[in-house]
Structures are given as structure tokens and as C-alpha cells.
Amino acid sequence: MAKRYYWPKKAIFLITTLLIFMVIVMSAFDREVPYTKDDQTHDSIASVTAFTQVYKVLMSPRCMNCHPSGDVPLQGDDSHLHTMLPRRGKDGKGLYAMKCTNCHQPENTPGVRTPPGNANWHLPPADMKMVFQGKTAHELARQLVDPKRNGRKNMAQLIAHADDDLVLAGWNPGEGRTLPPISHAEFKKAWLTWIRNGAFAPAP
Numbered sequence: 223m224a225k226r227y228y229w230p231k232k233a234i235f236l237i238t239t240l241l242i243f244m245v246i247v248m249s250a251f252d253r254e255v256p257y258t259k260d261d262q263t264h265d266s267i268a269s270v271t272a273f274t275q276v277y278k279v280l281m282s283p284r285c286m287n288c289h290p291s292g293d294v295p296l297q298g299d300d301s302h303l304h305t306m307l308p309r310r311g312k313d314g315k316g317l318y319a320m321k322c323t324n325c326h327q328p329e330n331t332p333g334v335r336t337p338p339g340n341a342n343w344h345l346p347p348a349d350m351k352m353v354f355q356g357k358t359a360h361e362l363a364r365q366l367v368d369p370k371r372n373g374r375k376n377m378a379q380l381i382a383h384a385d386d387d388l389v390l391a392g393w394n395p396g397e398g399r400t401l402p403p404i405s406h407a408e409f410k411k412a413w414l415t416w417i418r419n420g421a422f423a424p425a426p
């Protein structure tokens with residue numbers, strides 16, 4: 223009699239154990255592959271979202287005024303053509319008597335409507351104009367990662383460009399000029415998030 227109670231109990235125990243084991247095995251298969259240390263996590267949504275922040279900065283006057291579609295830099299928050307029409311020239315540093323550094327000093331000139339300063343103040347060169355003006359977010363994202371159009375920069379150099387002198391100049395624009403829409407720290411964070419998640423371009 224005792225035996226008849228003993229076996230079903232054992233069977234229930236075995237079946238329960240088996241079920242728990244199966245649940246553990248199945249949930250293990252269901253789990254995503256854990257990220258390893260060097261895993262490049264390419265999250266296209268995070269990338270594109272970050273680029274919308276980056277794009278707002280690139281298209282702000284502090285940046286776009288030096289990345290014009292023509293050969294004359296732009297001025298002001300309305301990005302009008304630079305007065306006296308200094309031209310790009312082959313190296314981006316101006317032509318003849320209208321060299322950028324004739325007027326743009328190493329530091330901002332005090333006062334309103336005075337030239338912003340930087341020792342390296344110039345436009346991108348004629349053979350690599352790096353135009354921002356008029357570009358959609360899709361077009362600009364594609365251009366920025368293309369070494370044939372971004373100044374022959376690889377990904378590491380592109381990342382480093384967040385702290386470039388002329389990029390930083392955008393946040394030290396001189397009296398009376400508006401700042402880019404987000405802080406440099408926020409810009410850098412978005413720039414890195416965009417690139418490290420695969421530098422995806424927003425839909426055209």
C-alpha cells in the first residue's frame with residue numbers, strides 16, 4: 223500500500239523537475255546574445271535620433287556661415303553673403319588683398335559687428351568645399367562619412383573633429399551673435415552617439 227503512494231509522488235517530482243529544466247533551457251535560447259566588450263552596438267534609431275541634434279547645429283549660422291554652397295562666406299544670423307565679398311580661393315584662406323586673416327585676428331575683436339577671431343580662420347578648400355548650406359539631413363549625413371567629401375577623414379578623425387578649433391569657435395562667436403542651439407557638450411555627445419551607433423543617415 224505504501225508503495226502505491228510512493229511512486230506517484232516520485233513521478234510528480236520528476237515531471238516538475240523536467241518542466242522547470244525545460245523552462246530554463248527555453249528561456250536561455252530566447253535570450254539575446256549578450257554584448258561582448260568590443261561589441262559595436264549599431265543602434266540605427268539611436269544613431270538617427272542623435273543626428274537630428276547634430277544637424278540642427280551644423281545648419282545653425284555659426285557653422286553654416288563657413289560652410290556655404292558658393293565661394294563667399296556668409297554672415298549674421300540670417301546668413302547673408304559676407305560684405306565686400308571675400309572669396310574662398312584655392313586653400314580657403316581668401317584671395318589677393320582679401321585674405322581672411324587680414325581682418326579675422328587670432329582672438330575675437332571686441333565690439334559688435336566685428337570679425338570673430340581664430341588663428342586658423344578660413345573656409346574649406348576649393349577642391350573639398352564641405353558644403354552644409356542647402357543640404358538635407360540625409361545628404362549631409364552621407365557627406366560627413368564619405369572620405370572623398372569630408373576632407374579625407376576616417377572615423378577616428380571624424381570623432382576627433384568634435385573638438386576642432388573652428389568647431390569650438392562656434393561657441394565663442396563674439397558679441398551680439400547667437401550661440402548654436404545646444405551646448406558644445408551636448409553636441410559632442412550627439413556627434414559620438416551618431417558615429418558610434420553606425421553613423422546612419424536619416425531617411426531621404
Ligand code: HEC
Binds near residue numbers: 286342344346392402
Ligand atoms: C571659420 C570657418 C569655420 C567655422 C566657423 C566652422 N567651420 Fe567647420 N570647417 C571649416 C574648415 C576650414 C574645415 C575643413 C578643415 C578640415 O577638414 O580639417 C571644416 C570642416 C568641418 C567638418 C568636417 C568636414 C565634413 O564635412 O565632414 C565638420 C564636421 C565641421 N567643419 C563642423 C563644423 C561645426 C559643427 C561648426 C560650428 C559649431 C563649424 N564647423 C564651424 C571651417 C569652419
Ligand code: HEC
Binds near residue numbers: 284297309316320321
Ligand atoms: C575686409 C575684412 C574681412 C575679410 C577680408 C574677411 N572678413 Fe569675414 N568678417 C569681417 C567682419 C567685419 C565680420 C563681422 C560682420 C558682422 O558680423 O556683421 C566678418 C564676419 C565673418 C563671418 C560671420 C561669422 C558668424 O558667426 O556669423 C564669417 C563666417 C566670415 N567673416 C568668414 C570669412 C572668411 C572665410 C574670410 C576669408 C575668405 C573672411 N571672412 C574675410 C571682415 C572680413
